[in-house]
Amino acid sequence: MINISSMFAKSPFKPLRDHMDKVIESIAPLNEFFEALHEQNYAKVEEIQQQITVAEEAADNIKNEVRNHLPRNIFMPINRRDLLEMLDMQDTIADVAQDIANLLNLEKNVPAGRTLSGCNSVCRKSTKCLLYGSGSFTRIWRCS
Helix, strand or coil, X not given: CCCHHXXXXXXXXXXXXXXXXXXXXXXXXXXXXXXXXXXXXXXXXXXXXXXXXXXXXXXXXXXXXXXXHCCCCCECXXXXXXXXXXXXXXXXXXXXXXXXXXXXXXXXXXXXXHHHHHHHHHHHHHHHHHHHHHHHHHHHHHHC
């Protein structure tokens, strides 16, 4: 006999929050990355690139874990397709951070002063948005 509680899945917000934390870890060092690149401190650039890569790979592992274990025929507090779409959007942010670090490290191309300032501004605003979104996930997760 089927237990009624088995028809409802666990809240998906904790893994989504864990993924968001790794995405934040992957973009947080970008300001420092651009500064090191501007100072032509390529050892530091390499170190930060590795840090971003590790965080992005951890985010990918969480993403795959969520995709592989997300129930298909059980009631969840959020539509499965919406959850996967949100997960993909978050993952794209981490992927882009890794691409930026990899390409700029490969090229050893130093952004001009004005470009560097713009890059730092975008990084700060992006991090702020992700931290705000992360806080929203925490509030939702606690309520579910």
